[in-house]
Amino acid sequence: MITLGEYIVKKQSEYPNATGELTSLLSSIRRAAKVVNREINRAGLVSDIIGGSFGRENAQGEVQQKLDVFANDIFKAALEARGEVCGIASEEEDDFVVFDSHTSANSKYVVLMDPLDGSSNIDVNVSIGTIFSIYRRISEPGGPVTLEDFLQPGINQIAAGYVVYGSSTMLVYTTGNGVHGFTYDPSLGSFGLSHENIRIPEQGQIYSINEGNYIKFPEGVKKYIKFCQEKDDDSKRPYTSRYIGSLVSDFHRNMLKGGIYIYPSGTSAPNGKLRLLYECNPLAFLAEQAGGKATDGFRRIMEIKPTELHQRTPYFVGSIRMVDKAGEFMTQYS
Ligand code: AHM
Numbered sequence: 001m002i003t004l005g006e007y008i009v010k011k012q013s014e015y016p017n018a019t020g021e022l023t024s025l026l027s028s029i030r031r032a033a034k035v036v037n038r039e040i041n042r043a044g045l046v047s048d049i050i051g052g053s054f055g056r057e058n059a060q061g062e063v064q065q066k067l068d069v070f071a072n073d074i075f076k077a078a079l080e081a082r083g084e085v086c087g088i089a090s091e092e093e094d095d096f097v098v099f100d101s102h103t104s105a106n107s108k109y110v111v112l113m114d115p116l117d118g119s120s121n122i123d124v125n126v127s128i129g130t131i132f133s134i135y136r137r138i139s140e141p142g143g144p145v146t147l148e149d150f151l152q153p154g155i156n157q158i159a160a161g162y163v164v165y166g167s168s169t170m171l172v173y174t175t176g177n178g179v180h181g182f183t184y185d186p187s188l189g190s191f192g193l194s195h196e197n198i199r200i201p202e203q204g205q206i207y208s209i210n211e212g213n214y215i216k217f218p219e220g221v222k223k224y225i226k227f228c229q230e231k232d233d234d235s236k237r238p239y240t241s242r243y244i245g246s247l248v249s250d251f252h253r254n255m256l257k258g259g260i261y262i263y264p265s266g267t268s269a270p271n272g273k274l275r276l277l278y279e280c281n282p283l284a285f286l287a288e289q290a291g292g293k294a295t296d297g298f299r300r301i302m303e304i305k306p307t308e309l310h311q312r313t314p315y316f317v318g319s320i321r322m323v324d325k326a327g328e329f330m331t332q333y334s
């Protein structure tokens, strides 16, 4: 079986001008993912040490779990160690973080990440994930790293991916040439290529949304949910409802089986819950690379120009025909 490390090197050799920096950067992410995976697997055993709440809040006022903080520190350290990244922005940090070693300062990449997504699921042994997104910096390498380096639209992404810590741990990524998935073999300590060139079915039978918030949803979303529940033999409705409450896991399942994930605006959360830079853009890049689609109900997610690091956006992602259909309801009723 081809390992992730071998696959990345093989892909790099197809680009004669590649310098190897991106290859090395992806290796840092792979290594950090293994460490986080090990700690997640132990979370139940030593829950008082690494499970549970950390007793402080992150930039959005949410209680940080200990593993959130641990994962953030591990990914940050792994990315700083090799010097291919000049700075990172993370859901768990108030502001972007600049790496100031000589090699880091001269590097041309920034990484944006949600180090541990779905962390409310840690203590109950449900799948969680890491999401990452890589951009070439806008400012000159060697000069100061600026906020503008991080506030880039998703179409500028060089690479993106996620790790899902599930019944198996998988790392799935794209560098703009399809989406490739690797499954971790704990006995070997390596990720093996298991899902090359993943394609999202154009039409699926699964819809994923937190229906507990139904009364707060925009009219277009309410109507779309009813559409999913109505009987229609031609389109195989009613669809199945599946919601884990871990974005990475819900996205991963829908990508393999076909489906739509929606986190819409609500009356108390006008832009929904999910963050454009750490969650929506990377998964939008993966969705599009796999033949799917991601919007805010109206606009293509990856064309939104961010104005702040922790910006939120309504999110519709998954099978292209389902996202288009939901968009029709949004345009008609909202
Ligand atoms: P987090 O980054 O604080 O973990 O929040 C993001 C998570 C997603 O993984 C998940 O899809 C969503 O929040 C669930 O939210 P809700 O409980 O409101 O349905």
Ligand code: MG
Binding pocket: 091, 114, 116, 117, 118, 279
């Ligand atoms: Mg998150």
